[in-house]
Amino acid sequence: MLTSPKSKLIRSLVPPRWPPLMPVSYLRNWLSKNLAWGLLKTKSSKTTSPLNTFITRIKTKKTCGILSQDDTFGTITIAEPIGIICGIVPTTNxxxxxxxxxxISLKTRNGIIFSPHPRAKNAxxxxxDIVLQAAIAxxxxxxxxxxxxxxxxxxSNQLMHHPDINLILATGGPGMVKAAYSSGKPAIGVGAGNTPVVVDETADIKRVVASILMSKTFDNGVICASEQSIIVVDSVYDAVRERFSTHGGYLLxxxxxxxxxxxxxxxGGLNAAIVGQPATKIAEMAGIKVPSHTKVLIGExxxxxxxxxxxxEKLSPTLAMYRAKNFEDAVEKAEKLVEMGGIGHTSCLYTDQDNQPERVNYFxxxxxxxxxxxxxxxxxxGxxxxxxxxLAPSLTLGCGSWGGNSISENVGPKHLINKKTVAKRAENMLWHKLPKIYLLPSRLTAYRSGRSGDRWCKTRLHRNRPFPV
Incomplete structure (x- = not known):
């Protein structure tokens, strides 16, 4: 754990010192020899591009010392590190x-010990080790x-239960995340995804198909936020279907x-053999032939x-396609898909967002x-x-209480610090209390109506002048 709020290490976590930390060519060559899934040309960019964006985003964020000071209310907020973190890492990323x-551990002055998945331990x-060597330097x-x-x-269980571990940061299957929350230690776990996509009749079909194909082929669909099902309203279903078939989607x-x-x-669970495999290889595993340019296998x-x-959830370039009677029916189907396996994670809607605000709100x-x-x-x-x-950049996506998680947002440095609040004594503001005021509706009504003979009202009560009691 780092103790100096002005650590040289903290200042080093900003561009341009990041690119030498993870050379793209080196990473690509190493991954090609050590991983048997995912798309190589996007795997290295998945590692470097989001992390460059992340570092650029956090380089000016304060995560140590005094975070804020309010002289008006007499409070000071101070950040302290959590301590030693247990990092559970999945096989897919x-x-x-x-x-x-x-x-994020270094940024917040915490130490971290990783428990990798056995299938991806070398990666x-x-x-x-690459990050450690840069940190030591x-x-x-x-x-x-x-x-x-x-x-x-x-x-992994021994590490999570070790007395020196202060927090568990778990990304993995439901069993591992549940074990993290059952360890008796503070934990941040993230749930599984089963992202449904709703496409209504106002959506830009070219954008829909291009976006989904780009997303599903990004590292061959192993990102947990990737689309798993698309639900299209009936009036544009055939057009979406045709667009997929002419741009690399193979309709089974x-x-x-x-x-x-x-x-x-x-x-009863996802077949690990198809995870991160290209569409053509999955087709070969199924014993069918598809064109060599096939990007995604689509099942209607x-x-x-x-x-x-x-x-x-399929974590591969395979996609379910549903026909819906109307927008409401499509959303209902999306709700069922989320509840079945991806509750709390991610959902997506394609619509005319500028002219259909009510649909955005409904969804x-x-x-x-x-x-x-x-x-x-x-x-x-995602x-x-x-x-x-x-939307904060992150590779660990919280799913809230729906997914059995402690947070419902993208995990970042703010989740890995303890905050101390210094509160100076201040007297409460004094309040001036007025006596109760009573209005006599009947008298006011009589006075304003101008009824003759009501001398009491006219002599004892001036119009619009209530009196205290």
Whole structure:
């Protein structure tokens, strides 16, 4: 844990010193030899681009010492580090998530020990080591970042329960996140996604298809915010379908659909073999032939429940496509998909956002997700700052109480500090209390009506002059 609020390390976490930390060419070559899933040409950019954006965003943010001082009310807010953090890293984003967690830990003067997924231990530990070497060069202690060389469920549990761990920052499957919250330690865990996309009749169809294809092919769909289902209103369904088919989307037919459905799930859960694989390889696994330029496999299905494999989170370039009678029916289907597996995570709507504010509001009211994206590719939009600069950049996305998480926003440095409030004594403001005032409605009515003979009203009570008692 760093103790100096003016640490050289803190100042070093800003461009232009970031690019040498993670050379793109080196990262691409290393990942190609050590990971068997994801899209190589986007994997390195997924690691470097969001993190460059993140560092640019946080470089002026105060995370140590006095955060704010209010002389009017006599308060001072001071930031202190959490301590040692246990970082649980998933197999789907082993490098980007590790680097992100290391950076927000360093920014807030915390140490972190990583527990990588066994399938991606080499990638996670290599990424952690790269950040550590850069931190040491900037003056950090040599043991500020650590990791488990040979991870296992047992070792992860031991790390989470270790008395020196002050916080668990968990990204992974539901079981691992639940274990983090059950450890007895403060924890920030994030839930699974099952992002539905609603397309209404006012949407720009070219934008819809281009955005979804860009998102689904970004690292072959392993981003947890990526689109899993698209629900299109009937009046534009055929147009959207045609646009997909001419731009790299392959619409599965008959036995082809059944063949892909059969390999999506395995033993009641997602088949790990399809995660992050290209559409052509998934088709090959299913025993079907598709054009070599196929980007996404699309299954036109009807059931919005667990019996439909395409309705689940797939973490691959596979997409469910539903036809809806109208906008309300489409939103209802999206609600069911969210509740089935992605509650609290992300949802998306394509509409004319300038002329359909009531639909944006309706969708926002109905969706139980922490991120509700409008006209945005979900993978890139969910991680923040790229398509809406107000959405904080992050590679760890909270899902709130809906998803069993402690936060419902993108995780950042502010979640890794303790805040102390210094409150100076101040006297409460004095209040001037007036006596109760009574109005006599009957007398006022009589006076204003000009009734003759009501001398009491005219002599004892001047018009519009109430009297205290």
């Amino acid at each position: 082993p490098t980007s998530t590790a680097i992100f967690k290391a950076l 996670t530990n290599k990424a952690a 900037a003056g950090a202690p040599k043991d500020l970042i650590g990791w488990i060389d040979e991870p296992s469920v047992e070792l 037919q008959g036995k082809e659909l059944k063949a892909v459905q059969d390999i999506i799930l395995k033993n 299905v009807k059931n919005v429940d667990e019996s439909e494999p395409f309705a689940h 926002g009211d109905k969706m139980k997700t922490a991120r509700i994206l409008i006209n945005t590719p979900a993978s890139q939009g 991680i923040g700052d790229l398509y809406n600069f107000k």
